[in-house]
Every structure is written in structure tokens, then in C-alpha cells.
Amino acid sequence: MARLAESSEQHYRTLVESSAGLICTHDMTGILLSVNRAAAERLGYGADELVGKSLADVLAPSVRTLFPQYLERVARAAGDEGLMLVVTRDGEERIWSYSNVRCQQPGGPPYVLGHAHDITDIKRSDARAGEAEALRSVAQLALATAHEINNPLTVIIASLQLMTTRKQVPPEAAGYVDRAIRAGEQIRDIVRNMSRITRLELSRQSPQLPPVLDLRKSSDPQD
Amino acid sequence: MPDPRILVVEDETNVRELEAEILREEWEHVDTAVDGTDALRLLAEHVYAAIVSDLAMPKMDGRGLYEEVGRRYPNAHGRLVFVTGYAEAEEYDAFLRQSGVPVLAKPFTIADLIGAVQRAFSPA
Numbered sequence: 001m002a003r004l005a006e007s008s009e010q011h012y013r014t015l016v017e018s019s020a021g022l023i024c025t026h027d028m029t030g031i032l033l034s035v036n037r038a039a040a041e042r043l044g045y046g047a048d049e050l051v052g053k054s055l056a057d058v059l060a061p062s063v064r065t066l067f068p069q070y071l072e073r074v075a076r077a078a079g080d081e082g083l084m085l086v087v088t089r090d091g092e093e094r095i096w097s098y099s100n101v102r103c104q105q106p107g108g109p110p111y112v113l114g115h116a117h118d119i120t121d122i123k124r125s126d127a128r129a130g131e132a133e134a135l136r137s138v139a140q141l142a143l144a145t146a147h148e149i150n151n152p153l154t155v156i157i158a159s160l161q162l163m164t165t166r167k168q169v170p171p172e173a174a175g176y177v178d179r180a181i182r183a184g185e186q187i188r189d190i191v192r193n194m195s196r197i198t199r200l201e202l203s204r205q206s207p208q209l210p211p212v213l214d215l216r217k218s219s220d221p222q223d
Numbered sequence: 224m225p226d227p228r229i230l231v232v233e234d235e236t237n238v239r240e241l242e243a244e245i246l247r248e249e250w251e252h253v254d255t256a257v258d259g260t261d262a263l264r265l266l267a268e269h270v271y272a273a274i275v276s277d278l279a280m281p282k283m284d285g286r287g288l289y290e291e292v293g294r295r296y297p298n299a300h301g302r303l304v305f306v307t308g309y310a311e312a313e314e315y316d317a318f319l320r321q322s323g324v325p326v327l328a329k330p331f332t333i334a335d336l337i338g339a340v341q342r343a344f345s346p347a
Contacts, residue, residue: 147279150308154330155237161333162245188330 022096022116030055030071033111042118044089060085060093074112078102094120135200138213142194149191157184193219227272228252229340232262232288234280242275245333246340259283263291271302273343278307278315286318304339306331
């Protein structure tokens with residue numbers, strides 16, 4: 001019976017060690033008791049290097065303050081699941097989706113069995129798809145807006161020019177008309193940039209204001 | 224060219240009237256049409272030295288007009304000029320490159336419009 005139990009434990013140990021899933025156990029204070037090879041390698045460590053450290057040590061500094069809350073949740077409920085932002089030995093931040101359960105062997109202290117998988121590439125791909133979709137929407141809006149603006153702008157610029165050509169502008173108003181034509185031409189250039197948007201570049205007009213789409217940086221240069 | 228006749232095709236009333244007014248400063252006979260269908264009606268009645276047409280219009284757009292003119296009056300193809308605020312649009316981009324019809328982008332200046340019409344009189 002004891003041999004059977006030993007064989008079974010060995011079997012599960014091999015399964016965990018050879019699993020591509022990211023598996024660890026930690027005590028109720030977050031100290032790592034075991035880390036499988038896949039998880040350690042993904043973080044850039046040897047498996048033994050992480051044992052004895054806190055799980056918080058491999059979390060990205062920006063989320064480390066949330067770790068006590070995680071420990072509270074996992075102590076209160078039977079487990080916890082969600083996303084965690086880890087940092088590799090090289091400093092790269094990765095997103096892991098985890099599903100951890102609280103366990104306890106008869107007569108032993110409670111501990112947490114953690115299982116995670118790395119979803120960074122999926123998240124980045126989703127983010128890229130989202131950016132592409134946003135770009136498509138902005139470009140479509142810009143093109144439609146450009147067309148709507150171009151018609152009245154044509155009327156404004158050409159009408160002012162027509163008044164000038166026909167000498168219908170009194171001398172004292174000539175400066176204003178010239179200024180209005182130049183402003184119209186400025187709007188024309190802005191609208192042309194709008195119809196050449198190929199990427200979304202933001203910039204701030206002032207430190208107090210939120211960043212907005214920078215039309216010049218977001219557009220292909222004119223031919 | 225004595226007394227050339229020019230056709231302006233544009234669905235936006237303000238733009239259409241303005242284009243016609245600018246061209247009438249230079250030439251006496253300028254007719255206007257509100258879309259491609261209207262333009263074909265006038266093309267059946269007169270010979271035009273230049274056809275200045277918007278690209279995006281309801282009923283028959285500039286592309287439809289180009290194709291119909293090609294079928295009915297093949298010699299008139301070289302006298303077409305498109306005036307458009309949609310020059311960057313992908314859906315027209317391939318057509319414009321393929322047809323080789325000169326394009327005047329809105330907003331244009333008076334000199335731009337007159338120059339484009341003069342070039343349509345004697346296409347390269």
C-alpha cells in the first residue's frame with residue numbers, strides 16, 4: 001500500500017515536472033514551496049532558485065502591493081483565479097492567467113497549489129487587433145469628415161478668391177479676406193492629413209490636457 | 224477653340240453653382256448637371272470641350288459617368304476632369320489610377336479649376 005502511494009506520488013511529481021503548465025505550491029504567506037521546471041524556466045530561473053522566495057518577488061513591482069489581498073482571498077475562499085503580472089529575471093513583464101486552490105494534507109499545514117498559463121502573446125495579439133480596429137475606425141471617420149468639410153471649404157476659399165478677383169473687396173477689408181483665405185488653406189492641409197492617417201500617434205498640446213491624436217505624426221507625408 | 228462649352232457635374236448645389244460661376248468668368252457656355260444621369264441627358268444635346276465632374280454622387284457617380292461616356296462618346300473620355308474630396312479613398316484610388324482621368328482635389332483655388340479645364344481642352 002505504502003509502495004503504491006509512493007509510486008502514485010512519483011507519478012504525479014513526474015507529471016507536474018514535465019507539464020508545460022506553470023505549476024507551483026506556496027504556503028499561506030506566499031513563500032514558494034515548489035516550482036515546476038516550466039514555470040521556473042519561463043521566469044528565467046532554475047526551479048530550486050525560487051523555492052524559499054516569496055511569490056511576490058516574481059510579481060511586477062507595479063502590482064506587488066496587491067499581493068496581501070490575494071493571500072487574504074486564497075485564505076478565505078477555497079481558491080482564487082485571475083491574471084497576474086510577473087516579471088522575468090531579464091525584467092520582462094509577462095501576463096499569467098492563474099487558477100490557484102487551497103489544499104491541506106491530513107495533519108499538515110494548508111498550502112496553495114497554483115496553476116497558470118502565460119497569455120502574454122494572446123493579450124498582445126488582442127491589443128494589436130484592437131489597435132488595428134481603432135485605426136480603421138479613426139481612418140474611416142477621418143475620411144468621411146474630410147469629404148464633408150471639403151465641400152463647404154471649397155465654397156469658402158473659392159468664393160473669397162472670386163470676390164478678390166472681381167475686385168469686390170473694399171481695400172480696408174482686403175487684409176481680412178486674405179487672412180480668411182489663408183485660414184481656409186490651413187484647414188485644407190489639416191483635412192488632407194486626416195485622410196492620410198496610417199497610425200495612431202498621440203501627443204499633448206499642454207501638460208494639463210489629456211493626450212490627443214497628433215494628425216501630423218499620424219499621417220503619411222504628402223507626396 | 225471658339226466658344227467652348229463646359230459641363231459641370233456636381234450634386235452639392237453650393238459647389239456646383241460656384242464652379243459654374245468661376246468658369247463663366249472665362250467661358251460663356253457653362254452648363255450644370257446634378258449627377259451622372261443628368262449629365263448624360265446634356266451630353267446627348269451638346270458637345271462639351273470639358274466635363275468637370277464630382278466623383279461621389281448619388282444615382283450615377285463619376286465612375287458610372289466615366290463608363291457610360293466611354294460607351295456612348297469614346298472621344299469625350301479625354302475631356303473629363305474629376306473634382307473630388309475623396310481622392311484618398313481606397314474605393315476610388317484604383318479607378319482613378321486605371322482611368323488616368325485628371326483629378327482636382329477639393330478644396331481647389333480658382334486658378335486650379337481654370338487650369339484643369341484648360342488642360343482638358345487639349346489633353347496630353
